[in-house]
Amino acid sequence: MTLDPIATFEDIARWTGPFRDAQRAAAQDALESGKVLFFPRLSFVIGNSEATLLTDQLSNGRAKNISRDPDGRVQGERGSAEESVRLNMMLGRFAEHARALVMHLFPGYAARVEQARTSYRPVEIAGRRYSPRDDDKRLHLDAFPSRPQRGRRILRVFSNIHPMGGKRVWHVGEPFEDVARRYASKARKPLPLEPWLFETLGITRGRRSEYDYLMLGLHDGAKLDTAYQKDSPQVEFAFPAGTTWMCFTDQAMHAALSGQFALEQTFHLPVEALAHPERSPLKVLERMMGRTLV
Numbered sequence: 229m230t231l232d233p234i235a236t237f238e239d240i241a242r243w244t245g246p247f248r249d250a251q252r253a254a255a256q257d258a259l260e261s262g263k264v265l266f267f268p269r270l271s272f273v274i275g276n277s278e279a280t281l282l283t284d285q286l287s288n289g290r291a292k293n294i295s296r297d298p299d300g301r302v303q304g305e306r307g308s309a310e311e312s313v314r315l316n317m318m319l320g321r322f323a324e325h326a327r328a329l330v331m332h333l334f335p336g337y338a339a340r341v342e343q344a345r346t347s348y349r350p351v352e353i354a355g356r357r358y359s360p361r362d363d364d365k366r367l368h369l370d371a372f373p374s375r376p377q378r379g380r381r382i383l384r385v386f387s388n389i390h391p392m393g394g395k396r397v398w399h400v401g402e403p404f405e406d407v408a409r410r411y412a413s414k415a416r417k418p419l420p421l422e423p424w425l426f427e428t429l430g431i432t433r434g435r436r437s438e439y440d441y442l443m444l445g446l447h448d449g450a451k452l453d454t455a456y457q458k459d460s461p462q463v464e465f466a467f468p469a470g471t472t473w474m475c476f477t478d479q480a481m482h483a484a485l486s487g488q489f490a491l492e493q494t495f496h497l498p499v500e501a502l503a504h505p506e507r508s509p510l511k512v513l514e515r516m517m518g519r520t521l522v
């Protein structure tokens with residue numbers, strides 16, 4: 229089987245649409261199939277006053293990303309007071325653009341979609357060293373140890389804003405079902421009372437379900453499997469500067485190999501809001517395990 233994990237939408241060039249019914253249907257079908265939607269003509273334009281924000285010196289060096297909560301609180305930066313204001317405004321502007329795109333392209337999600345963090349990734353990926361589990365240069369699905377999703381989807385919109393034409397290079401891997409078949413049975417099971425204890429101690433925000441343990445198992449299983457990283461089905465794709473892409477990062481196997489200066493907006497969505505809930509990681513895993521997981 230040849231992998232075809234990228235769906236390109238040449239004719240989408242405006243964040244607010246209007247989009248034709250056929251465009252919307254094709255985009256939603258591809259998205260819910262676990263593909264990466266690529267918009268080669270959709271740019272997030274950096275304003276003149278924002279150009280000086282394109283430096284890796286803004287990052288405080290501890291966090292790899294600068295993030296902005298929906299309430300406007302920014303973390304991980306060390307700019308001057310004046311730079312902080314402009315940075316907050318740029319992130320807020322990207323958050324609005326990404327939200328408009330999701331709302332106009334997927335009107336069926338509008339009532340249930342929840343806007344989460346916006347992030348700015350100003351540091352070059354290539355050459356950064358992490359432990360294998362923390363290394364997003366390795367193929368993985370997004371699963372957050374401290375933030376249980378309990379089946380809730382993770383939808384992310386990315387724009388490459390590199391001012392000198394630098395590309396952002398990803399690997400995109402095999403379908404979710406194949407990843408699940410490989411690693412779900414090896415996922416660590418919680419100790420008795422562990423989910424309750426983690427929640428009570430504030431180690432997790434909310435309680436981990438069996439679904440969350442399985443997703444962490446898939447994340448770690450793939451990242452720690454060096455042979456899988458090398459030999460599993462995957463394609464390389466370079467997102468040019470001035471382009472935008474999105475995917476369900478809890479479903480699409482992805483790795484970010486190199487690149488600098490990207491913006492990202494996260495959304496969450498309940499499984500019931502999907503046109504095809506049966507394709508979601510939760511439903512796939514429940515079919516595989518033969519029981520409910522949340």
Ligand SMILES: [Fe+2]
Pocket residue numbers: 364368369370477482
């Ligand atoms: Fe990721």
